[in-house]
Amino acid sequence: MTVLRSLALFLCAALFEIGGAWLVWQxxxxxxxxxxxxxxAIALGCYGVVATWQNDENFGRVLAAYGGIFVAGSIVWGMVADGYRPDRFDLLGALICLVGMGVIMYAPRGH
Incomplete structure (x- = not known):
């Protein structure tokens, strides 16, 4: 699986999970x-399905890596949907999470 396809799946999963949680909240x-x-609730179920489409067979790795996308995506969603204004620490934290996501998911492994 290419990195671009994997990232597209993570973004799709984020739309379903963050959007689903936002709909429940609303x-x-x-x-x-x-x-x-x-x-x-339906959107949250769709998120679970999309997550299974990642090529990596390790549930823990895929969900841990997705966590970085979720953190950054939640900040963006809040900005767009609710007028949230993140401060520099929100942005720094999101960046750290995205770097961690990249290490977890795409670091070269010797297997």
């Missing part, structure tokens, strides 16, 4: 109703 915390929350 449905329950912002009182938009169970339709929003139900759509979020």
């Amino acid at each position: 449905g329950l915390r912002e009182h938009r109703g169970w339709l929003w929350a139900g759509a979020g």
